[in-house]
Amino acid sequence: ATTTLPAAAPMPEISEQNEALKRENAQLCAQIKALSQRLAQGSAGVGYPLELVAGLRTLECPMSVMSDSYKGTHFQMYPPCKSMSAYGEFREKFTGMDDNRFVFYGIRYYIENFVSRKWTKADVDAAEAFYKTHNAGSSPFPFPRDLFNKFIAENDGYFPVIVEALPEGTVAYIHTPCFIITAEDEYARLCTFLETILTMVWYPSCVATLSRFVKDQIHSAFEQSVDPELMFLVETKLHDFGFRGCTSVEQAVLGGSAHLLNFGGSDTMSACYHVQFHLNGGRPVGSSIPATEHSVMTAWNTEEEALRNEIELYGEGIYACVMDSYDYDYALDTILPSVAEAHRAKGGTIVLRPDSGDPVEQVIKALKAGEKTFGCTYNSKKCPHHTKEEEKGKGYKVLNKCSVIQGDGINYSIIKNILEAVHKEGYSAVNVGFGMGGALLQKMNRDTMSFATKLCHITYADGVERDVMKTPKSSAAKISLPGRMFVGRERAGGPPIVLPKDHPRCETLEPVMQVVYNKRPMPGIFQDFDSLRARVTREWAAVPPNGNPISPELQDKVDSILKARHHNMPAK
Numbered sequence: 001a002t003t004t005l006p007a008a009a010p011m012p013e014i015s016e017q018n019e020a021l022k023r024e025n026a027q028l029c030a031q032i033k034a035l036s037q038r039l040a041q042g043s044a045g046v047g048y049p050l051e052l053v054a055g056l057r058t059l060e061c062p063m064s065v066m067s068d069s070y071k072g073t074h075f076q077m078y079p080p081c082k083s084m085s086a087y088g089e090f091r092e093k094f095t096g097m098d099d100n101r102f103v104f105y106g107i108r109y110y111i112e113n114f115v116s117r118k119w120t121k122a123d124v125d126a127a128e129a130f131y132k133t134h135n136a137g138s139s140p141f142p143f144p145r146d147l148f149n150k151f152i153a154e155n156d157g158y159f160p161v162i163v164e165a166l167p168e169g170t171v172a173y174i175h176t177p178c179f180i181i182t183a184e185d186e187y188a189r190l191c192t193f194l195e196t197i198l199t200m201v202w203y204p205s206c207v208a209t210l211s212r213f214v215k216d217q218i219h220s221a222f223e224q225s226v227d228p229e230l231m232f233l234v235e236t237k238l239h240d241f242g243f244r245g246c247t248s249v250e251q252a253v254l255g256g257s258a259h260l261l262n263f264g265g266s267d268t269m270s271a272c273y274h275v276q277f278h279l280n281g282g283r284p285v286g287s288s289i290p291a292t293e294h295s296v297m298t299a300w301n302t303e304e305e306a307l308r309n310e311i312e313l314y315g316e317g318i319y320a321c322v323m324d325s326y327d328y329d330y331a332l333d334t335i336l337p338s339v340a341e342a343h344r345a346k347g348g349t350i351v352l353r354p355d356s357g358d359p360v361e362q363v364i365k366a367l368k369a370g371e372k373t374f375g376c377t378y379n380s381k382k383c384p385h386h387t388k389e390e391e392k393g394k395g396y397k398v399l400n401k402c403s404v405i406q407g408d409g410i411n412y413s414i415i416k417n418i419l420e421a422v423h424k425e426g427y428s429a430v431n432v433g434f435g436m437g438g439a440l441l442q443k444m445n446r447d448t449m450s451f452a453t454k455l456c457h458i459t460y461a462d463g464v465e466r467d468v469m470k471t472p473k474s475s476a477a478k479i480s481l482p483g484r485m486f487v488g489r490e491r492a493g494g495p496p497i498v499l500p501k502d503h504p505r506c507e508t509l510e511p512v513m514q515v516v517y518n519k520r521p522m523p524g525i526f527q528d529f530d531s532l533r534a535r536v537t538r539e540w541a542a543v544p545p546n547g548n549p550i551s552p553e554l555q556d557k558v559d560s561i562l563k564a565r566h567h568n569m570p571a572k
Contacts, residue, residue, distance in 0.1 A: 063117050064127035067196045072143040075189040080461035083184045084191035087177040092450035099545040100174045104166045105258050106204030108526045114197045116521040118157040124148045158520040160187040164513040169535035172496045173549040195453040202451035206444045207258035214238050215262045221419040221429035225396040227379045237433045240266035241407050242441030255441035260285050261536050280529035291320035298325050304335050315346025322353045332369035340373050349401045355408045360421045363406050367427050370402035383426050396428035407435025454480040469561050487512045493542040499551045
């Protein structure tokens with residue numbers, strides 16, 4: 001017996017299927033957007049950058065617990081007072097550097113995403129549920145419930161403090177206050193509750209500072225071996241390879257954007273996107289190039305096939321190829337020559353990338369292989385390592401349509417060693433770029449420049465004012481600055497200096513600090529990213545290394561307090 005199957009329903013036309021998919025996709029996109037917007041509100045009702053939403057929602061906490069545990073108890077421990085002020089500073093130069101300058105960056109992120117968040121009753125309810133078992137033995141932990149509820153009711157939910165800060169991109173010396181927090185009246189005892197969040201500005205500032213030190217290093221090498229018309233390429237020579245080494249997307253965005261203050265090369269796309277669309281009005285800052293990885297190279301039967309495919313796809317522009325998947329020397333000596341004609345025919349520039357072995361040796365090998373395969377020219381810069389015969393009209397070698405990028409094991413010291421070796425072999429620094437990952441975004445901490453926030457002034461309930469100063473005899477490095485402070489410049493572009501705020505000399509100086517939060521958000525207070533990049537470039541050139549920002553007037557106050565406390569250790 002045979003079974004008669006029912007006739008199949010006619011297949012819809014491809015165009016009909018496409019239209020149906022478009023409608024379905026549009027509905028899904030609308031649902032995802034609506035969900036993202038709800039998630040982005042968080043418990044406090046403020047928006048977050050959408051590229052961070054998906055990655056951070058599981059880590060979301062109410063603002064009422066965005067502090068160290070012991071800060072929940074401090075409102076009871078402070079004496080009755082009318083106002084308090086605290087400030088944050090870097091106390092040590094960047095570890096390993098003989099230069100005490102720093103680049104200030106990142107305060108906008110913490111102000112807009114945390115300090116400016118509008119609290120609600122839900123934040124206090126969440127705190128209540130948490131604090132009731134947070135004390136040792138799962139017993140209730142004290143926290144300023146009444147003060148929290150008071151400013152939710154009376155200040156529209158905004159944290160009642162004033163925050164002044166250096167403009168982002170400012171170049172200053174250590175011990176210059178980066179921000180000053182002031183709280184007044186019944187809220188005075190909340191002055192240091194936000195210390196935990198604001199102190200975190202150490203991280204993007206340290207990344208920006210390290211990136212700038214590297215730029216100085218590369219610029220110096222360019223001055224030695226690169227012709228003036230190519231000096232603009234310094235901007236491209238340190239590439240951010242650090243995304244995957246970060247502990248979170250948030251860290252990658254913060255650190256990656258800090259790097260972009262100094263260089264234009266980055267593979268941390270989250271940071272490039274954030275800077276372009278959230279900080280710079282859609283104008284691009286970070287860029288990259290097509291490049292293979294080991295998985296691409298080993299997916300083909302041979303590295304030659306992989307490289308030929310890349311040349312076919314991207315050979316008209318600049319593209320990079322990792323060369324050590326199997327045998328680095330063989331790839332340089334045999335595979336590279338085998339594709340030379342295909343590369344020349346396309347007319348682009350190939351960037352050779354070693355990724356294992358001794359960084360200095362591998363870069364030199366790649367330069368020599370590039371010279372042997374593609375040839376080189378000599379620029380007009382005189383090379384001190386050439387013989388008299390070679391010096392005749394010759395300078396440093398510049399490879400033809402070929403360069404090298406070293407992204408394995410890169411840090412400040414290794415870059416120095418590589419550039420010295422490159423020059424020793426007679427090559428121009430223009431031939432070499434660097435990709436820095438963990439050393440750029442990960443291998444630093446708060447102690448890298450010893451950032452700290454300390455109370456500096458209090459007005460007691462009876463109106464008596466007191467300059468507050470920490471003076472540990474066991475560590476002169478941890479002495480803090482006393483009193484209300486003014487940060488200003490004696491001349492435009494000069495280094496910021498610090499004076500007592502009530503000193504008459506303050507009136508003769510250009511103020512540097514700006515109020516970035518005044519008991520509620522201040523829309524439009526922050527500048528675009530292009531302006532920050534310009535400020536860093538301008539001020540780094542104008543502020544010489546190893547200066548002292550403490551004015552004689554403030555130093556006199558410091559010395560007087562130390563003397564009164566019989567402190568024999570040297571002041572700052």
